[in-house]
Amino acid sequence: MSAALALGDDALVLSHRLGEWAGRAPVLEEEVALANIALDLLGQARSLLSLVGDEDELAYLRQERAFRNVQLVEQPNGDFAHTIARQLYFSAYQLPLYRELAVADGPFAPLAAKAAKEVEYHLDHARQWTLRLGDGTEESHERMRRACAALWRFTGELFRPVEGLDADPAALEAEWLATVRDVLERATLPLPEGPRSGGWAAGAGREGLHTEAFSRMLAEMQHLHRSHPGASW
Amino acid sequence: MVTPTRAEEALERELRRVAGAVPDPELPVVSLAELGVLRDVRVSYGPCGHRSVRVELTPTYTGCPAVETMSEDIEAALRAHGQRDVAVVTVLSPPWSTEDISDEGRRKLAEAGIAPPRPQGGGGAVPLSLAIRCPHCGSTATELLSRFSSTACKALRRCSACGEPFDHFKEL
Numbered sequence A: 001m002s003a004a005l006a007l008g009d010d011a012l013v014l015s016h017r018l019g020e021w022a023g024r025a026p027v028l029e030e031e032v033a034l035a036n037i038a039l040d041l042l043g044q045a046r047s048l049l050s051l052v053g054d055e056d057e058l059a060y061l062r063q064e065r066a067f068r069n070v071q072l073v074e075q076p077n078g079d080f081a082h083t084i085a086r087q088l089y090f091s092a093y094q095l096p097l098y099r100e101l102a103v104a105d106g107p108f109a110p111l112a113a114k115a116a117k118e119v120e121y122h123l124d125h126a127r128q129w130t131l132r133l134g135d136g137t138e139e140s141h142e143r144m145r146r147a148c149a150a151l152w153r154f155t156g157e158l159f160r161p162v163e164g165l166d167a168d169p170a171a172l173e174a175e176w177l178a179t180v181r182d183v184l185e186r187a188t189l190p191l192p193e194g195p196r197s198g199g200w201a202a203g204a205g206r207e208g209l210h211t212e213a214f215s216r217m218l219a220e221m222q223h224l225h226r227s228h229p230g231a232s233w
Numbered sequence B: 001m002v003t004p005t006r007a008e009e010a011l012e013r014e015l016r017r018v019a020g021a022v023p024d025p026e027l028p029v030v031s032l033a034e035l036g037v038l039r040d041v042r043v044s045y046g047p048c049g050h051r052s053v054r055v056e057l058t059p060t061y062t063g064c065p066a067v068e069t070m071s072e073d074i075e076a077a078l079r080a081h082g083q084r085d086v087a088v089v090t091v092l093s094p095p096w097s098t099e100d101i102s103d104e105g106r107r108k109l110a111e112a113g114i115a116p117p118r119p120q121g122g123g124g125a126v127p128l129s130l131a132i133r134c135p136h137c138g139s140t141a142t143e144l145l146s147r148f149s150s151t152a153c154k155a156l157r158r159c160s161a162c163g164e165p166f167d168h169f170k171e172l
Helices: A002-019 A028-052 A055-060 A080-103 A109-134 A138-152 A169-186 A212-227 B006-020 B066-080 B103-111
Strands: B038-045 B051-057 B085-090 B142-146 B154-159 B165-169
Touching: A002 A028, A002 A055, A002 A080, A002 A212, A028 A055, A028 A080, A028 A109, A028 B142, A055 A212, A080 A109, A080 A138, A080 A169, A109 A138, A109 A169, B006 B038, B006 B066, B051 B066, B066 B085
Parallel strands: B051 B085
Antiparallel strands: B038 B051, B142 B154, B154 B165
16 A cells, blocks of 8 residues: 555645645635645545545654655745746646556546546646746746756656556656656746756655655644644534 | 335435435535536345435545535435435545536526536547636636636636626536
């Protein structure tokens, strides 16, 4: 069930990060959009974590080292461009992955078939914003370029094989790269340079090693549940 | 395999009607049957004639927070009908699609100021070209404000003719 945990944690952690925009997004429509995407991801996380055990216990009572999400999704929101770059990289990975899982005859097929349709909207959202910011003003272009470059080293981890996941990492990576390359090109942004894998790249989230920002996120996500065990509204 | 009697079949039909008539908690103008989220209602009989009702419900979106309220509302409606043993389960497969909304459901959505989803001609959920009609004045000159609106299943648009913003039940 390590695959369910990996995918479930990806969705849960990114959902929480997007939820942090509530009350802070640049415009109201964007606030609603990010919250909607967060909600879709939370729904995926609930389904996936329920395959492993009790969803609440898994979300609220595990220590940092027990989380199996990729480091990309735990990266702080940064400015709006960072959030969009993270969305672009992640949605461009999740969509072909779910499409593949949807046609495979595994435990993820029902969820993947359903969620793939939602992720199409997520990717479209990230694509539209990347185009608008990249091909926008000098300031927005520079910020979007910086964000894409900053998160680049976290993207190699997405294509490491995950035990129990019936998907071909090399094929996923090729499709991901084609999608990202196309969007960045149309957004007049350079494809970031630098390693995506190897010693200088980041990414051991699947083994439970996380970046510093994750511990603070987890503290905030879990403190209420831990302070009031068993409480309900 | 026991063949259900005519009375048992009639009861199942009756319960399907009761469960299907429960209004959607977020869009109360449409019923769960019209929205297409009620998948099945089955009655089974245990020893001593113990009767249990199993309802299958599918969410519009994976994270739809209304599913729990729907389950409770269905359960309450069936209990009010006299059923004591009721279980509502959520199923994901096959995934719900806006194609599952009935014609009557679409009409009621439009009447409530929500542009109904357009029929889908294969392909994915995003690339679409048919015009979306303003539910207030009927103009097809409408523009997208945001792909995401008050609930996961809706997009926010504005009519260029009458200037009113409106929700559009987006295709899925």
